[in-house]
Amino acid sequence: MNREDFPMLQKDIIYLDNGATTLKPQSVIDAITDYYTNYSANAHRGDYDISFHVDEMYENTREKVRKFINAKEKEEIIFTSGDTESLNMIARGFFENIIEKDDEILITQSEHASNVLPWFRLSKKYGCKVKYIPLDDSHYVTLENVKKGITPNTRVIALAQITNVIGDIRPIKEICTYAHEHNIFVVVDGAQSVAHKKTDVQDLGADFLTFSAHKMCGPTGVGVLYGRKEFLEQLEPINLGGGMNESFDSVDEVYLKELPTRLEAGTPNIAGVIGLGAAIDYLNKIGMDKIREYEQNLRKYLVDKLLTIPHIDIINLxxxxxxxxxxxxxxxxxxxxxxxxxYNVCIRAGNHCAKILKKEVGVTNTCRVSLYFYNNEEEVDALVELLKDKEKIWKEML
Amino acid sequence: MDENIRRELIMEHYQNPRNKGKEIDETYQKVNTNNASCIDNLDIYVKVEDKKIKDIAFDGEACAISTASCSMMITNLIGKTIQEAYEYIENFERMVEEKPYDENILESALAFNEIYKQNNRKNCALLPYKGIRQILDQLKEDI
Known part of the structure; x- marks a missing residue:
């Protein structure tokens, strides 16, 4: 649906790599162009009209994000360069200060590199351990298995809400409830979920949630770090510099601003943030529930067709x-x-940055199709038609 | 080279790769070679005696182009002196990079003489050469 909104879809391609990045609707492109064309000034400087307007647009987007994920307060929304930076800020700025040698960090083997490597570094530096929640036969995370993974030393559970290879939706709400009863933090990587289903951080109970704009019809280079205010207050800024300080005189006299500015040093990605705002407006106009339902139906349509092809083996049925x-x-x-x-069909092959997943699934590399609401049955039909004939693949793959 | 012959050669080497998964012993030197941008990942094992390549084997997971290129490279390099091997490798690299090269010494690897037309596959064909170069450079230092 809504295909006419996307200039990229006017080209002769079938784009099925939305897990990597999504296409951008004209309204997002226009919002970014509008900033660069009509009010290209810095933020936080409201001394003249266009700069004041930048501030308005920038802070309005913060409010849009707050509403979109139902955070309690605007100050809980920090703009970053993307999901990766958000996760690194959490690991370094928050957990580095509280983690102790015997603490355990609980993740899974199907996490994306950006939710693995920051924890590995923490482990290397402070001697805490990274442990894995056992996955069930379908490579899912169940609350039961989370309970099995938890020990008295578990300090934090870091999980994607939806994983980027298996695509399973984790029971985050139940996990948060159980974790909090045991004084364990929960970090949720929302890179693959926020664009595809309604997110309500208060209902989920997540302590932190991270995501990227470019996977939700927004521009590259901008993302969000959500954290409960009491925890963000304790998060030490990794970057220090302009915009985030109140005043400074000497080494001992540095005063930082309040949240959220304190965590956004330097000139932010203003165009990116404004683009993210436009992307949220766009997604809201369609409706997240409608997007979710459409995607589920299209997935079923694709899977049913693939199941009729004997030489295709679906990993995440x-x-x-x-x-x-x-x-x-x-x-x-x-x-x-x-x-x-x-045939201008774009899919992804490889290990999809989930390099430890192979231990779990026994398959190193896969083809991955990741759908979004602008994909349709005709595109799925074209893909299936191309995959049907193994001889043809064999003949033309070189 | 005729397109059909080219294709047949590549597919033949892909389906029956020379010395893939062959048992090797400690007289072989090992190198791992992989492409940062894709998922090809090969281990190459070389045995050198009296400055001559006595044997080469390989293992790993890679696409048809990488696998076939490695198999052909192995077939053509066994028996060559290190000096000759360098000359061969250089010529192959020149061919893929669209520079002048000597057709006469590349043998079956001429099957890749038009790979330059597919930019995203050039690195696949070059991957085994990246690995073998590394081993030979090491050996040169040792000698």
Whole structure:
């Protein structure tokens, strides 16, 4: 649906790599161009009209984000360069200061690199341990298994709400409730979920939630760090500099601003933030529930068709998001992707930055199709038609 | 090279790669070679005696182009002196990079003489050469 809003869809391509990044609607492109064309000034300087307008647009977006994920306060929304920076800020700025040697960090083997490596570094530096929640037969996280992974030393659970290869939706609310009963923090990586289903951080009970604008129809280079205010107050800024300080005279006399500015040093990605605001307006106009339902139906349509092809092996049959991971029997995933590229079909091949997942699934590389609301049945039909004929793939993959 | 022959050669080496998964012993030197931008990942093992390449084997996961390129490279390099091997490698790299090269010494690897037309696959063809270069450079230092 809404295909006419996307200039990229006027080109002759079938774009099925939305887990990597999404296409941008004209309204987002226009909002960014409008800033650069009509009121290109810095933020936080309201001495003249256009700068005042920048401030308004920038802070309005913060409010839009707050509403979009139902955070309690505007100050709980920090703009970052993306999901990766948000997660690194949490690990370094918050947990570095409180983690102790025997503490345990609980993640899973299906996390994206950005929710693994910051914890690895913490472990290396402070001797705390990174442990894995056992996954069930479908590679899912269940509350039961979370309970099994928890010990008296567990300090934090860091999980994607939806994983980028398996596409399973984790029971975050139940996990948060249980974790909090045991004084454990919960960090939620929302990179693959915020764009695809309604998010309510208060209902979920997450202590931190991170996501990127570019995976939700917004521009690249901008993301969000949500944290409960009491925790953000304790988060030490990684970057120090302009905009975030109140005053400074000497080493001992540095006074920082309040949240959220304290955590946004330097000139922010103003155009990016304004673009994110436009993306949220756009998604709201369609409706997150409608997006979710449409995606689920389209996934079912795709999976049902793939199941009729004997040489296709679906890795995440049970999942309920727009992500379908599969392999063509006997053909390396990258060769399949190259073959589809010849017909302007864009899918992703590889390990999708989840490099420890192979221990769990037993498959190193897969083809991944990740759908979004602007994909349609005709595109799925075209993909399935191309995958149906193994001889043809074999013949044309070089 | 004729397109059909080219294709047949590549597919033949992809389906029956020379010395893939062959058992090796401690007389082989190992190197891992992979492409940052994709998922090809090969281990290459080389055995050198009297400045001559006695044997090469490989293992790993890679696409058809990388696998076939590695298999052909192995077939063509076994028996060559290190000096000859460098010459061969250089010529292959020149061919892929669209620079003048000597057709006469590349043998089956000429099957990749038009790979330059597919920019995203050039690195696949070059991957095994990146690995073998690393081993030979090491050996040169040792000698």
């Amino acid at each position: 049970e999942s309920d998001s727009g992500i379908v991971a599969f392999n063509v029997e006997g053909i390396f995933s990258q060769d399949v992707a190259y073959y589809l590229n010849k």
